Structures are given as C-alpha cells and as structure tokens.
Amino acid sequence: MQPKRMERREWVRWWVATLALCLMTACSYGAKTWNGGSGLWSDGNQWTPSGAPGASDDVVIDTAGAKVLLSEATTINSLIVSNTATLTFTNWTTKLTVAGDVWVRPNATITLPPAFTNGGMSNRVWIACDDLTIDATGKIDANSKGFATTDGTLLDIYANGEGGGFRRGGGGHGGHGAGRNTGGYNGIAGRTYGSATSPEAPGSASVTFKGYSYVGNAGGGAVRIECAGDALVNGEITADGGGGTIGSGGAGGSIWVTCDTIQGSGSLTAKGGGSSALWGGGGGRIAVHYTPALQAAVTPIPTLVFSTYAAPGTMSGDRHLFGDLGTLYFPDNYFLSPTITRLTGRWMVNGFTNWAVDSLTISNASIRFPHPTFKLTVTNSVTVFGAGSLPSAGLGLGGDEFYLAKRRMASSSVGGPELSVGGSLGLTNGGCLFVYAGITNATTAAYGAHVRVGNALDVANNSAIFLYSHPTNGGSVKMEVGSLKVATSGRIEASEMGYAGNDINMAGNGPGRGLSGYGGGSHGGRGGVTNIWPSPNQGLTYGSSNAPVTAGSSGQSPTLVGGSGGGVIWVEAANSVTIAGTCRADGEGASCNSMGGGAGGSIYIRTRVFSDTAGALLSAAGGTVGSYSSGGGGGRIAVWRAADVTEAVLQTTVSGGGGVIVAGSPGTVVWKRITGTVIVIH
Numbered sequence: 001m002q003p004k005r006m007e008r009r010e011w012v013r014w015w016v017a018t019l020a021l022c023l024m025t026a027c028s029y030g031a032k033t034w035n036g037g038s039g040l041w042s043d044g045n046q047w048t049p050s051g052a053p054g055a056s057d058d059v060v061i062d063t064a065g066a067k068v069l070l071s072e073a074t075t076i077n078s079l080i081v082s083n084t085a086t087l088t089f090t091n092w093t094t095k096l097t098v099a100g101d102v103w104v105r106p107n108a109t110i111t112l113p114p115a116f117t118n119g120g121m122s123n124r125v126w127i128a129c130d131d132l133t134i135d136a137t138g139k140i141d142a143n144s145k146g147f148a149t150t151d152g153t154l155l156d157i158y159a160n161g162e163g164g165g166f167r168r169g170g171g172g173h174g175g176h177g178a179g180r181n182t183g184g185y186n187g188i189a190g191r192t193y194g195s196a197t198s199p200e201a202p203g204s205a206s207v208t209f210k211g212y213s214y215v216g217n218a219g220g221g222a223v224r225i226e227c228a229g230d231a232l233v234n235g236e237i238t239a240d241g242g243g244g245t246i247g248s249g250g251a252g253g254s255i256w257v258t259c260d261t262i263q264g265s266g267s268l269t270a271k272g273g274g275s276s277a278l279w280g281g282g283g284g285r286i287a288v289h290y291t292p293a294l295q296a297a298v299t300p301i302p303t304l305v306f307s308t309y310a311a312p313g314t315m316s317g318d319r320h321l322f323g324d325l326g327t328l329y330f331p332d333n334y335f336l337s338p339t340i341t342r343l344t345g346r347w348m349v350n351g352f353t354n355w356a357v358d359s360l361t362i363s364n365a366s367i368r369f370p371h372p373t374f375k376l377t378v379t380n381s382v383t384v385f386g387a388g389s390l391p392s393a394g395l396g397l398g399g400d401e402f403y404l405a406k407r408r409m410a411s412s413s414v415g416g417p418e419l420s421v422g423g424s425l426g427l428t429n430g431g432c433l434f435v436y437a438g439i440t441n442a443t444t445a446a447y448g449a450h451v452r453v454g455n456a457l458d459v460a461n462n463s464a465i466f467l468y469s470h471p472t473n474g475g476s477v478k479m480e481v482g483s484l485k486v487a488t489s490g491r492i493e494a495s496e497m498g499y500a501g502n503d504i505n506m507a508g509n510g511p512g513r514g515l516s517g518y519g520g521g522s523h524g525g526r527g528g529v530t531n532i533w534p535s536p537n538q539g540l541t542y543g544s545s546n547a548p549v550t551a552g553s554s555g556q557s558p559t560l561v562g563g564s565g566g567g568v569i570w571v572e573a574a575n576s577v578t579i580a581g582t583c584r585a586d587g588e589g590a591s592c593n594s595m596g597g598g599a600g601g602s603i604y605i606r607t608r609v610f611s612d613t614a615g616a617l618l619s620a621a622g623g624t625v626g627s628y629s630s631g632g633g634g635g636r637i638a639v640w641r642a643a644d645v646t647e648a649v650l651q652t653t654v655s656g657g658g659g660v661i662v663a664g665s666p667g668t669v670v671w672k673r674i675t676g677t678v679i680v681i682h
Contacts, residue, residue: 031057031058031059031060032047032048032049032051032053032057032058032059032060033047033048033059033060033062034048034059034060034061034062034063034066034068034085035047035048035063036066037063037065037067038066038067038068038069039067039068039069040068040069040071041053041068041069041070041071041074042071042072053074053076054075054076055075055076055077055099056077057076057077058076058077058078058079059076059077059078059079059080060079060080060082061079061080061081061082061085061087061108062080062082062083063085064083064084064085065084065085066085066086067085067086067088068085068086068087068088069088069090070087070088070089070090070094070096071090071091071094072091072094073093073094073095073096073097074094074095074096074097075097075098075099076096076097076098076099077098077099077100078098078099078100078101078102078103079096079098079103079129080103080105081103081104081105081108081109081110081138082103082104082105082106082107082108083105083107083108084107084108085108085109086108086109086110086111087109087110087111088110088111088112088113089111089112089123089124089126090112090113090121090123091121091123092121092122092123092124094123094126095126095127095128096126096127096128097128097129098127098128098129098130099130100129100130100131101129101130101131101132101133102127102129102131102132102133103133103135104133104134104135104138104139104140104235105138106135106136106137106138106235107137107138108138109138109139109140110125110127110139110140110141111125111140111141111142111145112124112125112141112142112145112221113145114144114145114148114218115144115145115146115147115148115149115160115218115221116146116147116148116160117148117160118147118160118161120148122202123145123221123222124142124200124221124222124223124224125140125142125221125222125223125224125225127225127226128226128228129225129227129228130227130228130229131227131228131229131230131232132225132227132230132231132232132233132259133232134232134233134234134235134236134237134264134266135234135235136235136265136266137235138234138235138236139235139236139238140223140225140236140237140238141236141238142220142222142223142238142239142253143221143238143239143240143241143242144218144219144220144221144240144241144242144250144273145202145218145221145239146161146202146203146205146218146219146220146221146222146239146241146251146253147160147164147202147203147204147205147218147219147250148160148205148218149205149206149207149208149215149216149217149218149250150164150205150207150208150216151208157207158207159171159190159204159205159206159207159216160204160219161173161190161202161203161204161205161219161251162191162193162194162201163176163177163191163192163193163203163219163251163282164190164204164206164207165177165179165188165189165190165204165205165206165207165216165248165279165281166188166189166190166207167188167207168206168207168214168278168279169188169189169190169206169248169279169407170189170190170249170250170251170272170274170279170280170282170323171203171204171205171206171217171219171241171248171249171250171272171281171282172189172190172191172192172193172204172251172282172323173190173193173194173201173202173203173204173219173220173241173251173252173253173254173282173283173284173285173326174192174194174196174199174251174252174282174283174284174285174308174325174326174327174345174346175192175251175272175282175283175308175310175323175325175326175327175346176189176190176191176192176282176323176324176402176407176408176409177189177190177204177206177248177249177251177272177279177280177310178248178249178274178279178280178281178282178310178311178312178322179248179279179323179407188407189279189323189407190204190206190251190281190282190407191402191404191407192282192324192402194254194285195285196285196287196329196346196348197287197329197348198256198287199222199254199255199256199284199285199286199287199327200222200224200254200256201222201254201285202219202220202221202222202253202254203218203219203220203221203239203241203250203251203252203254203270203272203284204219204250204251205218205219205241205242205250205251206247206248206249206250206274206279206281207247207248208247214246214247215244215246215247216247216250217242217243217247217248217249217250217273217274218241218242218250219241219242219250219251219252219253219281220238220240220241220250220251220252220253220270220271220273220284221239221253221254222239222253222254222256223237223239223253223254223256224254224256225237225255225256225257226258227257227258227259227260228259228260229260230259230261230262230263231257231259231261231262231263231264232263232264233262233263233264233266233267233268233304234264234266235266236266236267236268236269237255237257237266237268237269238267238268238269239254239270239284240252240253240269240270240271240272240273240284241253241271241272241273241274241281241284241311242273242274242281243272243274243280243311244274246278247274247278248274248279248280248281249272249273249274249279249280249281249323250272250273251273251281251282251284251326252269252270252271252272252273252281252282252283252284252285252309252310252326253270253284253285254270254284254285255268255269255270255284255285255286255287256285256286256287257287257289258289258290259288259289259290260290260294260295261290261291261295262288262295262302263298263302263304264302264303264304265302265304266304266305267304267306267307268286268288268305268306268307269286269305269306269307270283270284270285270286270307270308270326271283271284271307271308271309271310271311271326272284272308272310272311272323272326273311274311279323280310280311280312280322280323281310281311281323282310282324282325282326283307283308283310283323283324283325283344284308284326285308285327285329286306286307286308286326286328286345287327287328287329287330288306288330289331290330290331290334292331292332292334295332296334301334301335301337303342304335305342306328306335306342306343307343307344307345308326308327308344308346309325309326309344309345309366310322310323310324310325310326311323312390312391322391324346324399324409325344325345325346325366325396326345326346327345327346327348328343328344328345328346328347328348329348329349330348330349331349331350332349333349336349336355338357338358338359338360338361339361339363340360340361340362340363340365340367341362341363341364341365342365343365343367344365344366344367345366345367345368346367346368346369346370346396347367347368347369347370348370352369352371352374353371353373353374353375354374354375354376354377355375355376355377356376356377356378356379357377357378357379358378358379358380359379359380359381359382359423360376360378360381360382360383360395361382361384362382362383362384362385362393362394362395362431363383363385363386363393364385364386364393365393366391366393366394366395366396366432367394367395367396368394368395368396368397368399368434369396369397369398369417370396370398370399370400370409371398371400371417372400372401372411372413372416372417372438373398373411373413373415373416373417373418373438374397374398374417374418375417376397376417376418376419376420377420378419378420378421378422378423379422380422380423381421381422381423381425381426381455382395382421382423382424382425382426383425383426383428383431384425384426384427384428384431384432384433384463385426385427385428385429386428386429386430386431387429387430388429388430388462389430389462390430390432390462390463391430391431391464392429392430392431393429393431393432394431394432394433394434395432395433395434396433396434396435396436397417397418397419397434397435397436397449398410398411398417398436398437398438398468399411399434399436399468400412403472403500408468408471408500408564409436409468410436410437410438410468410471411436411437411438411439411448411449411470412438412439413438413439414439414440414441414444415438415439415444415448416436416437416438416439416447416448416449416450416475416477417435417436417438417450418449418450418451418452419435419450419451419452420452421452421453421454422454423454424453424455424456424458425453425456425457425458426456426458427459427460427464427465427490428458428460428461428463429460429462429463430462430463431460431463432463432464432465432466433451433464433465434466434468435449435451435465435466435467435468436449436468437449437467437468437469437470437475437476437477438470438475439470439473439475440470440474440475445478446478447475447476447477447478447549448469448470448473448475448476448477449475449476449477449478450477450478450480451477451478451479451480451481452479452480452481453479453480453481453482454482455482456481456482456483456484456485457479457482457483457484457485458484458485458487459484459485459486459487459490459492459581460487460490461487461489461490462489462490463487464490464491464492464493465491465492465493466493466494466497467492467493467494467497467568467569468494468497469494469497469498469499469551469567469601471498471499471509471564472499472500472509474498474499474509474510474550474551476549476550476551476567476568476570477567477568477570478570478572479570479571480572480573480574481571481572481573482573482574482575483573483574483575483576483577483578484571484573484576484577484578484607485578485580486578486579486580486581486582486583486616487580487581488580488581488613488615490580490581491581491582491583492569492582492583492584493584494566494567494568494569494584494585494601495566495567495584495585495587495588495601496563496564496565496566496567496586496587496588496598496623497551497564497566497567497585497601498510498551498552498553498554498564498565498566498567498568498585498587498599498601499513499521499551499552499553499554499564499565499598500564500565501554501555501556501557501561501562501563501564501598502554502556502561507556508521508553508554508555508562508598509554510523510539510551510552510553510554510599511539511540511542511553512526512527512539512540512541512542512552512553512599512633513539513553513554513555513556513562514527514539514553514554514555514562514596514630515538515539515556516556517529517530517556517558517596518530518555518556518557518595518596518625518629518630519538519539519555519556519630520538520555520563520587520596520597520598520599520622520623520625520629520630520631520632520633520656520657520664521539521552521553521554521555521556521562521565521587521596521597521598521599521622521623521633522538522539522540522541522542522553522599522632522633523541523542523543523550523551523552523553523565523566523587523599523600523601523602523622523633523635523636523667524543524548524599524620524633524634524635524636524654524666524667524668525541525599525600525622525633525634525635525654525656525664525665525666525667525668526538526539526540526541526633526656526664526665527553527555527596527597527599527622527630527633527656527657527664528597528630528631528632528633528656528657528658528662528663528664529630529662530629530630538662539553539599539633541633543602543636544638545636545638545668545670546638546672547604547638548568548602548603548604548635548636548637548638548668549568549570549602549604550568550601550602550636551565551566551567551568551601551602552564552565552566552567552585552598552599552600552601552602552620552622552632552633552635553565553598553599553632554588554596554598554599555588555595555597555598555599555623555625555629555630555632556595556596557595557596557629559595560595561595562595562596562598563587563588563589563595563597563598563623563625563632564587564588564598565587565588565598565599565600565601565632565635566584566585566586566587566588566599566600566601566602566620566621566635567601567602568585568601568602568603568604569583569585569601569602569603569604569605570602570604571604571605571606571607572607573605573606573607573608574607574608575607575608575609576607576608576609576610576611577607577609577610577611577641578610578611578612578613579610579611579612579613579616579618579650580612580613580615580616581616581617582616582618583603583617583618584617584619584620585600585601585602585603585619585620585635586600586601586619586620586621586622586623587599587600587601587621587622587623587631587632587633587635587657588623588632589625589631589632589657595625595629596625596630596631596632597622597623597624597625597629597630597631597632597657597664598622598623599622599623599632599633599634599635599664599667600619600620600621600622600632600633600634600635600636600654600667601620601636602620602635602636602637603618603635603636603637603638603639604636604637604638605638605639605640605641606639606640606641606674607640607641607642608641608642608643608674609641609642609643609644609645610639610641610643610645610646611644611645611646612646615651616651617650617651617652618637618639618650618651618652619651619652619653619654620634620635620636620637620653620654620667621634621635621653621654621656621657622634622655622656622657622664623657624657624658624664625657625658630657630658630662630663630664631656631657631658631663631664632656632657632664633656633657633664633665633666633667634654634656634664634665634666634667635654635667636654636667636668636669637652637654637667637668637669637670638668638669638670638671638672639670639671640672640674641672641673641674642673642674642675652669654666654667654668654669
C-alpha cells in the first residue's frame with residue numbers, strides 16, 4: 001500500500017475508534033447515536049442527542065440487535081455500524097453520502113428488505129464515502145434481495161426479472177440459468193442481461209408452483225459502492241441468488257465498486273443459488289474499478305475472493321446444460337495469476353485477448369476467458385481440480401455471445417479460441433474444461449476452436465470436458481493430444497451442443513434441420529416426422545461417415561424451441577486413446593410433446609493405440625421426445641487406430657429417436673485400421 005494512504009487509513013481508524021469510545025462515555029463531538037430497537041432513520045426520537053442525523057454528524061449504530069431502516073437519500077459525516085446492529089436500505093434512489101468513512105464492525109450488517117416483483121418497489125445498497133472498512137464477520141448482505149419468485153398456478157409462467165426462469169428453469173443474469181432450454185415441463189433457463197462494466201441490475205428469480213410443493217427462489221440484490229479512497233474488505237459483500245432443495249435457484253445479483261484500491265482477506269460474491277435445487281441459478285455480475293497505478297503498489301496481492309459461480313443444480317447431468325458463470329470486471333489483470341484459487345467468473349478485462357504462462361493451476365475455482373479468439377499458451381502443464389462435485393472447478397475458453405433462443409453462449413468470431421499446452425492437462429476431482437467454438441467458413445480451418453496438448457490429456461473420475469459447437473454455424477472443437485485417457489466416471493460431453501433450435505414456428509439450424517411441424521433433425525440418419533403438422537418433411541443426411549466432424553442439426557417446433565443437435569468430439573492422438581468412461585454427442589430430447597428432437601452429432605477418434613474397458617461408451621444418438629413429436633436422427637462415430645488393446649467390447653450408440661409416423665433413423669459407425677505411421681503435428 002502507498003505509505004501516505006496507509007498513514008491516513010490508520011489515523012482514520014484510530015480517530016473513529018476513539019470517537020466510539022468517547023460516545024460510550026457520554027462524550028460528544030457532534031455525534032448521533034441510535035438509542036432504539038427497530039425504527040426509521042428519520043425518527044429523531046431514536047437518536048441521541050434528539051433529531052435525525054445531518055451532514056455534519058458522525059453516526060453510530062451500536063445497540064445490540066438494532067434494526068434501522070433508511071428510506072431516503074441522506075448525507076452524514078461518518079458511519080459506524082457495530083454490535084449485531086443492522087442498517088437496511090429501502091428504495092432504489094436511497095443513497096447514503098458519507099463525507100468521511102464507513103466502518104462495518106464485526107457481526108454488523110448493512111442489508112436490504114425482502115425481494116421485489118417486476119411491478120413492485122425495488123431496492124439497493126448505495127453508499128458514497130471516503131474509505132470503506134468491513135471487518136471480519138461484518139457484511140453488506142444483498143442475498144436473495146433481488147427479484148422475487150413468481151407464484152404460479154399454471155406451468156406456463158416466467159419468474160420475475162428480465163432473466164426470470166420459465167417453468168422450472170433457473171434464473172439468469174450475468175450468466176444464464178440451468179435448465180433444459182427447450183421448454184416442456186422442465187422449463188427454459190433464464191437469459192442474461194445487464195452490464196459487465198457497470199452492473200447495477202438485481203438477479204432474476206425462478207418460479208414457485210402452488211399446489212406442486214415446488215418453491216422457487218429470489219435473485220440476488222444490487223450493491224453500489226462509490227469509494228473515493230480505499231475499500232478494505234475483511235468481511236463480506238454478498239449478492240447471491242437463493243436456492244432450496246425442491247425448487248430452482250435464483251441468479252446472482254450485482255456488486256459495483258469504485259475506489260482507489262481494494263484490499264483485505266474477505267469476499268465479494270454474486271453467485272447463482274441452488275446447489276441442491278433441481279436447476280441452479282446463473283451467476284451475477286461483479287465490477288471493481290480501482291486505480292491501476294495505486295492498486296499495483298498494494299503488495300502482497302490481497303487474498304480477496306471474487307465469485308459469480310453458477311450453481312449446477314441436481315438435474316444438470318449428462319444431457320442437460322449447466323447454468324453459466326457470471327462476469328468479473330477489473331481494469332487490469334492485477335488479481336490474475338498462474339495459480340487461481342479465489343476467482344470464479346468470466347474474466348472481462350478490456351482488450352485481454354491472449355495469455356502466456358509457464359504453468360497453470362486452478363483449484364476450487366472456475367474461470368473463463370470469453371474473448372471469442374482468446375489464445376491461452378501454457379509452456380508446461382495445466383491442472384484443474386475441485387472439491388469433488390461437478391463442476392467445482394473449471395477452465396473455459398470463448399463464449400462471448402448469448403443466443404436467446406437456446407439460452408446458450410457461443411464465440412462470435414471466425415476462428416474461435418485456442419489452448420496450447422506444452423506438457424499435460426489434468427482434470428481431477430470435479431475439474432472441467434469448457435470450450436466454445438467460433439465460426440468457420442470456406443477460407444478458414446474446418447474447426448471453430450483448437451485444443452493442443454503435447455503430452456497427456458487426462459479426464460479423471462467425476463471430471464469432464466464440455467465441447468460447444470457454434471449454434472448456428474456448426475463450427476466445432478478440434479483436440480490434438482499426445483494421449484487421451486477418460487476414467488470410469490469421467491466424460492467428454494458434446495450432447496445438445498451442436499446446431500441449436502430456433503424460436504417458435506421457425507426452422508432450426510443445420511443442413512439437416514427439422515423443416516416443419518415437430519420434425520426431428522437429421523445428420524447420419526434422417527429425423528422422424530409426424531402427421532400432426534401439414535406436409536411433414538424430413539431433413540437430409542450429411543457429413544462424412546469415415547471422418548465425421550459435423551454437428552447434428554436441430555429439430556423444429558411450432559410451440560416451443562426445437563431440440564439442439566449433438567456437438568462434435570474430435571480427437572487426434574499421437575500415441576493412445578483410453579476410454580473407460582463416456583463420450584457423448586447426443587441430440588436433445590425432452591419430456592414434452594411439442595418439439596422435434598435434435599440429431600446426434602459426431603465422434604471422430606484417430607490414434608495409434610485404442611483401448612477401452614467394460615462400461616465405456618461412445619454415443620451420438622438422436623434425441624427422443626414424447627407423443628405427437630419426432631425424434632432426431634442418429635449421428636456419426638468413426639474410430640481409426642493402428643492397434644487395439646481392449647478389455648471389453650466398446651458400446652457405441654447412434655440410434656435415432658422415436659416418431660409418431662416415421663421414427664428417426666440410425667446413424668453410422670465406422671471402425672478403421674490405420675496402416676503406417678500416425679503423425680499429429682502440434
């Protein structure tokens with residue numbers, strides 16, 4: 001820290017502590033002390049000496065358990081909240097302007113009233129001050145204080161907030177919520193909205209169904225701190241969404257801080273709620289605008305935690321989409337290091353397009369670099385490991401653009417992101433890799449993102465790789481590795497990550513898209529059709545059976561959103577591929593009767609030695625749906641190898657989904673021998 005700033009801060013803290021001591025011994029230096037239990041700030045009878053505080057007053061709220069409600073813009077000289085007291089802000093325009101300092105002492109809280117509806121009163125914590133200090137166990141708490149859950153007697157309802165979940169979908173804000181994304185009984189996840197650099201919107205909610213014993217949850221609230229000097233956070237600033245055990249989660253809210261420097265060992269969080277809920281809420285937004293030159297002088301780097309985590313929920317499994325991380329904005333990369341343990345969110349530093357480091361370790365944290373052509377180069381090895389749950393840690397590349405119809409991120413530019421690792425890449429104990437492909441065209445490579453690992457790519461038990469194709473262009477991820485190993489409960493997942501469905505009554509995406517009614521998407525096999533809609537038409541098959549690298553096409557729906565096709569798992573290994581777990585590129589189905597299923601995608605493996613164990617699975621099946629709808633066609637699988645070292649017969653699935661009149665037809669499976677040398681150039 002700058003010496004002058006340190007001297008000033010220490011002097012201010014000494015002065016404030018001395019003032020508090022004097023107040024307790026009946027001394028007075030123009031101070032106002034709260035003398036009541038619960039009441040309005042404007043009630044002069046609850047202050048000593050009598051009268052509501054004014055611009056020249058030093059304010060102390062230290063009565064144990066006191067609850068003070070501030071409902072209008074107010075100016076004072078300084079503020080101390082302590083001794084389990086609570087200061088509550090109500091109304092959006094209530095700004096507390098403090099000429100001096102704000103000090104939230106241990107066990108004290110600044111907070112908001114309960115959550116609000118779209119048409120009701122909205123609230124936020126808004127403080128302008130010189131310096132801000134939050135002691136350990138002190139907090140600014142806006143958890144579940146954003147948009148409220150909507151009480152619904154019908155299934156067809158959105159929750160409150162611009163990103164409110166539909167039916168059972170989790171709320172969205174900085175990141176989309178978790179959910180099936182096609183509609184039906186499972187619902188559609190909430191969308192993204194708001195600003196990454198100037199976040200002030202509350203988080204959106206999920207729905208409560210009366211009579212179904214299904215309780216939705218509110219989004220996180222909004223916190224705005226305008227600090228002319230330093231912010232010292234040893235406690236908490238929180239704006240998390242709510243989460244329960246029988247409903248979906250609310251999205252994280254907003255935390256926006258401006259200051260000279262931010263310091264401390266506490267945390268700032270705007271997490272999506274619902275780790276034990278059906279569907280989790282999306283992450284919120286955090287922006288900290290410090291002065292880079294002053295922050296750079298703060299050494300060592302503070303151990304602050306910044307998190308806009310997205311809760312996955314209990315239903316975000318093999319064939320469902322997780323909620324997405326919210327955003328973390330900073331003016332530079334001061335808090336970014338090759339050992340990431342305290343950052344979770346999409347890293348939004350302006351102009352940050354590439355990063356080269358010797359090694360990279362991510363532990364119990366998740367970070368994504370969303371620039372559409374971001375290049376991450378690691379000379380040695382990368383390790384991503386979590387706390388055991390999936391996904392408790394992650395590394396992500398790309399995904400800067402949100403596609404409304406499918407509540408899904410994608411990379412918007414031609415070419416897409418790149419990851420180059422000179423050594424090995426290990427995903428363990430809930431660790432994940434997320435890659436969002438960009439756009440391809442006739443003059444670019446045949447892939448929309450590129451992962452290169454010089455040695456081993458290991459996907460350990462309960463860990464995963466998620467490969468997202470571009471939802472409208474179909475550009476996909478190519479992986480070139482020394483070797484690949486997928487453990488028994490590890491997986492590579494591209495299910496529902498191919499061509500995306502479009503809005504109601506629009507044909508889907510992809511060359512084999514469903515063309516009318518509830519038609520299923522096609523790829524290796526043709527999608528199913530139904531006679532419920534006039535003149536049903538099947539999409540055509542496409543792609544290569546011997547070297548399949550095309551995504552599956554989406555289905556069509558006149559009432560919801562057609563199912564997405566499966567994405568692409570494309571692996572070229574110089575040495576070996578060992579599969580004990582699962583590799584899926586299935587098309588999307590649903591539990592409703594009003595959509596066509598997506599076609600299976602592609603799995604293409606080329607290696608010198610291929611091996612598998614009992615229970616291993618390669619799947620590119622078409623999505624299966626309910627009555628009155630049509631399943632997707634099967635996808636394509638091809639495995640090229642020079643030698644096999646297998647323990648069991650590998651399971652492969654390219655089945656088509658069902659259909660009322662014509663079911664989706666199977667795709668293709670090809671096994672080929674390579675003669676000669678396998679060469680993979682990195």
